[in-house]
Amino acid sequence: MNDSVHTVGLIGARGHTGVELIRLIAGHPHLDLAFVSSRELDGQRVADHVAEHAGALRYENLDAAAAAAKRVDAVILALPNGKAAAYVAAIDTLAPRTLIVDLSADHRFDDAWYYGLPELTRARYAGQRRISNPGCYATAMQLALAPLRDRLAGMPACFGVSGYSGAGTTPTDKNDPDTLRDNLIPYQLSGHMHEREVSRQLGRPVAFMPHVAAYFRGITLTAHLPLTAPIDDAAALAARYRDFYAGERLVRVLDAPPWVSRIAGRHHAEIGGFALGEGGRRAVLVATLDNLLKGAATQVLQNLNLALGWAELEGIPLRDEQRGT
Structure with missing residues (x-):
């Protein structure tokens, strides 16, 4: 040994x-x-x-x-x-x-x-x-988008919310609990580093809208993906993700939307909440992970x-x- x-x-x-x-x-x-x-x-x-x-x-x-x-x-x-x-x-x-x-x-x-x-x-x-x-957001986005990369008809849009630990330890409004109380702060809504990072890795443009909230750790990301061809139903969409991540112990695919409160302190990412619109040509799903882990x-x-x-x-x-x- x-x-x-x-x-x-x-x-x-x-x-x-x-x-x-x-x-x-x-x-x-x-x-x-x-x-x-x-x-x-x-x-x-x-x-x-x-x-x-x-x-x-x-x-x-x-x-x-x-x-x-x-x-x-x-x-x-x-x-x-x-x-x-x-x-x-x-x-x-x-x-x-x-x-x-x-x-x-x-x-x-x-x-x-x-x-x-x-x-x-x-x-x-x-x-x-x-x-x-x-990057933390870039990890969540790529895990959320990768299984449908070959079926994207246009620019995916990702709405992200992070706990304030993601803003580091240097004091700013984005990591001040008093400023964040009863609040949600949007920032750098275009051209964010992680937007450029994911666009490079995915090989096509991605829109990313980051926000910071009044909890300490964890990311929740809602992704909207236009598709080239319809998917039959939400079960078929979820099955695609389960097949893609089969054997990956640090990616867990759920039926229900994952909650950020349940990912804090955990080492895996969760993807779920699968939904379809526009006759199956628009997919929506949610990914969560602990930004520090x-x-x-x-x-x-x-x-x-x-x-x-x-x-x-x-x-x-x-x-x-x-x-x-």
Whole structure:
């Protein structure tokens, strides 16, 4: 039995996704968290902030060269958009075989990087050491649209609502509970990064309308898809999704519309609420996922496992998250 361990470094560990990654790595039998970098938490014990982590490891404030000099097996970049370049350049120079998984959007449009949405792209993985992790909304949209990609007659439209954890930890109106109370805030209703990301991956334009609500975590996305040919009924539409995601333990297909409150803290996505209009030529469905997990940290673990040679779901605590019926 292979009981080897790979070392992992995490850069940008203070954010909500960083915390989830520390928890997941702590529970992975073949990953060891070798360093965590955070300017704000420099010198503080990781265990004092993330109870699941045992040991004396402390946060460090590492610049690009110092992080690259750590020489670990894999580095996770959990930095804001536009901040990855210096770290990637330093690792390319000092330790080019180090695996990098980038959570930002900085490399999602770079063909030299593997785009890691495993349920849809694992067949494209060919040993690449540079992996771009998809965006949270982009993951939900692609899972919702992919089974009908070959039957789209026009531009799909996706109405999304996220919990305020998706707005990060830097204070803004979009993560202020007082501003969000009894409120729903729309933002960047055209040209959103995830709209462009999904349009690139799908190979055709997608319209996306994001909003943020007064709950902490989770995404609900309602997708409207015009079709080239009618589908007989909602049962046939649901069957298409069940066939497409057969065997995928992190995508669950339901009959009823999924609720965002039921996905919080879970590692899978749910798709359901199938409906048809205009004589079967317009499909409507709902997708939910936890933006911090399947939309970020869980998917990082899937990509790490794939690249490091472990079973794709190794270290992901599934509980009852099995394929729906």
